[in-house]
Amino acid sequence: MPQNLPFSQRLFRTLVRLLPFDFRTNYEGEMEAVFHAQRREAEQRGGFFDALRLWKETVTGIFTTAPREHWQILRSDCSYAFRMMHRNLGFTLIAVLTLALGIGANTAIFSVVHSVVFRELPYPDGHQLIYLRQQEKNIGQQDIGFSVPEIMDYRAQNRTLAGLVEYHNMSFTLFGHGDPERVQTGVVSSNFFDLFGVSPLLGRAFLPDDEKPDAPPVFVLSYEYWKNNFGSDPNIVGKTFEMNDKVHTVVGVLPPVPQYPDENDVYMPTSACPFRSNKMHIEGRDMRMMEVFARVKPGLTVQQASADISAIGAGLQAAYPKFYPENVGFSAAATPLRHELTKDARPTLFVLLACAAFVLLIACANVANLTLSRMARRERELAVRTALGAGRSRLLRQLLTESFLIAGAGGALGLLLTYGTLELLTDFVARLTPRAREIHIDSTVLLFTLLAALATTLVFGTLSALFSRANVANGLKEGSAGAGTGRQQNRLRSVLIVCQVAFSFLLLIGAGLMLRSLYNLQQVNAGIAAQRVLVLRTNFNWTKYTEDAQTEAAVQKLLDRVQSEPGVLSAAISSRYPFEPEMISAGPAAASFSFQIEGRTLAPGQAPPVSTYTSVSTDYFKTLGIPLKAGRLIADTDSDKLKAPLAVLINETAKKLLWPNEDPLGKRVSPDGGQHWATVVGIVGDVREFGLDHAPSPEFYVPQMQAPQPAALVVRTAAEPAGMGKALTRAIHDVDPQTAVNRILTLEQARYRSLSSPRVIASLLGVFAGLALVIATAGIGGIMALMVSQRVREIGIRIALGARPVRILQMILGQGFAMAALGVALGIAGAVALTGLVKSLLFEVAPNDVWTFSAVGFMLLAAAALASYLPARRAASIDPNVALRAE
C-alpha cells in the first residue's frame, strides 16, 4: 500500500480488509470511490461532526457486513464440503474414524494423566502439602508410620511447618442406622481439615476441644456417606449414633472434596478412637500406626521441610536408641503429597500415555496419507475450478473448510469415545491412586488433540494441494497428473507408511509383552487350591470382646456353627486371606514384622530378619489346600497361650532364607525382644498372598487361639460357593448379630481381581495395537494400489517387452514388503530404546524378549505382504494392449 495516501484512505482500506477476499476483489475500488464522495460531501457541509458521523456509520456498516459475508461463504463452502465428503464417503468415514480414535484415546488418557499426575491438589496452596515418612530401609520398610510420641516430637521441634496433622483409618461398626454397618473411619487431628483448607458443608469441623481425652465423641460425615446413606438429610447435624460402645454426635458434613489417603465414611478426632486413645498407644514410641501430613510454611520449599524432618528424625534416633535400632536403617523425610498419592499409578499411566500418543501419530499419518491420495485424485477438479475463475485464496478457503469439518467430526466422535472410556479408565486408575475421583475430561487436552488432528489435515491436505496445483494446464491434461509431483507425493506417502509400521510395531510389542506377562502371571502356581472357597470379611464388635478368651470362645462358636451348615466342607478364621484386595495394594511390607531367632546374634549394622504373618485357625491349611511339607499343622492343643507353648508354622521360603542349612523344626523365634518365644512346629507350602507377581516371602502362621485376630471367614464348600454367602452371613449373625459382614468373595474372584491391573493394560494395549495394525495394513494396501494405478502404462510396457507376470508380482510385493521391513527395523530400534518404560510392568518377560519381537515382526511383514498382494496381482494381470491403448 503506497505510503503517501491520506490517512483516511489508508484507514478505510484497512477496514475493508475485514471483508472476504472475493468480496474485496469485486467491490473495493467502488467502495473507496463512494466513501471518497461521501467524505467530500461531509467536508463541504462543513463539519467535523459530519465527518465523525460518517466514520461512525462506515465503521458500523463494515463491522456488520463483514461477518455476514464471511458466514455466507462459510455456508456455501460447508455445503460444498459436505457434498464432497458425501461423494467420497469411504475416505470421509476412514479419516473421521481414525481421527476419532486418535483424539479419543489421547483425550481420555491425557485427561487421566493430567488430573492424576500433573494437576495441583484441589486444596488452597495444594503444593505446600507434604507427606511425612519414617523408613527402615535396611529391612525393606519404606513407610513404618508414626507413633503418638513421635508425632508430638515432630510437631514441637519443626521450624518449617505451618501445621502437622495425623491420620489413621479404622473400620468400626456403626449402630443406630439400620443393620450394624461397618464404616470406614478416618481418625484425625482436630486441625486436619483446616490444614487441608476444607470447610464443612454443614455444621462444623473439629475443634481443639474435641480432641481432649474426655471430650464427648463427635463425627464429621463425608459428603458421599451423607448423600448415599442419609439421603442428604439437611438435619443430620446433632443426630447421634452408637459406635465402640459410645454415643457419637454428628457435628458436620464435608463438602464433596477428594479424600486422601482413603475414602472414608466418617471422621472422628483422635480422642474418640479407642485404640489411639489408650495409654499403650499414647505412650508407646514404637506403636506406629499413624500417617502424618503437614503444610509447609509459606515461602519455604518442600526440600527445606524435608531436611528439617530428617534432622528431627536423626535427633530422635540419638535420643531414643532403643526404639531406633542402628541396624534397620532408620530415616525420616517429607515428599510432596501430590507425589505420594500418585507414585503407584505413574509407571502405568506413562506407558498408556506413550501408547495413546503413538495411536495419535499413526492416526495423523494415516489421515495425511489419505488426504494426499485424495488430493492427487482431486487435482483435476481443482484445476477446473481455477480455470473457471476461483481465486487461489478461495480454493484454499474451501480446502480449509473441508479439513476443519473432517477434524471437527473426528473430534466430536473422539469426545464421545472419551466419554465412553473414561469411566472404565477411572475405575482402573482408582486401584492405583486415590486421585482417580478427580478425573474429568480436560478441555486443554481436547483442544490440543483437536489442533493436532487439524494441523495434520491442513498441512498435508491443503499445502500439498496448492503445490501440486501449481501447474493448472498439467492438471487439466487427462492422465498426466504431473509425473514429478506424483513421484514426490508417493515418496512422502511411503515415508508416512514406514512411520505407521514403526509405531504399530511399538504398540504391538507393548501389547505382546503385556499379554505374555499376563499369561505368565496366570500360569503362576499360587500355592492354594482356590476352587470352591468363599471368603467373608467379618468384623466383630470388638468392644464386646475385650479379652482374648472371649474372642477365642466366639471364634470357636462361629466355626462350630459354620461347619454345621450343609455344604460346608471345612471352615477357618484368619486375620487375612490370599489375594485380599487391601493387602495386594498395600504389599507385604504392610503386614511385616521383624523378629529374632534364638541363639543368633546380629552383627553390628546387620538388619534383623523380617517376615509377614497371619493368624489362622486349625483348618486354615485344609480349607485353602496349602500342603504340609514337614512337621505338623496347627492342632487343637495349640490353644490359649497361657496353657500351651506358643507354636508357629513357617513357609518354605522362610526355611530357605532363614534356616538354609538346618532343620527349622523346634527352633524358637521371638517378635518382642525375647519376652515371648514361639517354636517352629511345621513347614507348609509357599502361597503368593500378595499377588501372583510377588515372589513368596517368609511367612509365619500363628494359631488363632494364641493370637486371636478374627477378620476373615474362609469356607471350602462342596458345591459352587457363590450362592452360599447369604446362608453363611446368617450363620455369623446367629452367633453374634452385631458382627458386620462386609465383603463376600470367592477366592477365584479375588485371584481374578488381583490381575485386573495387568489385564486392563494388556487389553488397552491390545486394542491400540490391533487398530494400529489394521490402519497400517490398510495404508500399505492403499498406497500399493495407488502406485499400481499410476504405473499401469509403465507396467504395460514392461509386460509388452517380455516381463513375465510373476516378475511384476514380485516387484510390487517387494516394494510393499520393503516399506514394511524398513518400518519394522525402525520399530525395533525404537522398542529397544523404550524398554525401560515398560520394564516395571512386566512379569517374567524381558522387555526385549526375542520371541515377542520375532512374532510381532513376522506378523507385520505378513500383513504387509497380504496387503500388497491384491494390488500386485492386479499389476501382474495388466493387459499391455489395454494399458497402452488407454493412453
Place this chain on the structure above:
Amino acid sequence: MPKNNETESFLPLTPAMFHILLALADGEKHGYAILKEVARRTDDKVKLSVGTLYGNLARLEADGLIAESSRRPEIVLDDERRRYYLLTALGREVAVAEAQRMEEALAQARAKKLFRKPKLA
C-alpha cells in the same frame, strides 16, 4: 401480478434491500447515486453506509435481482471505478411483490383501526 414461488422466496426484503431496488426502479445507477437517492427519498431516515450498501448489492447481484449494466457514461464525467446497476425482471417482480405485501399489511392495520388513511394534502 401472479406471485410465483421464486419471487415469494425472497420476501420479506430487508428495508435496505427494498430501498435499493426502489432506487433502481427508475433507471440504472451507480453505488453513490443509489445511496444519495435513498437518503433523499427518505429524508435521511434511511442512511446506507458503504459497507451495508455493497453487502446488499453483492447479495442482490448473487440472487439475480440486480445486474451490472454494460453502459458506461462518457469518460470525463465518470470515475473509472464506478459500476452501474440495473433492476432485472426478477428484481422488479420481487420489489412489486414486497410492495404488495406491505400494502396488504397496511390494509389489515387499517381494518383494525390502528390508524386512519392520511388525508390528501
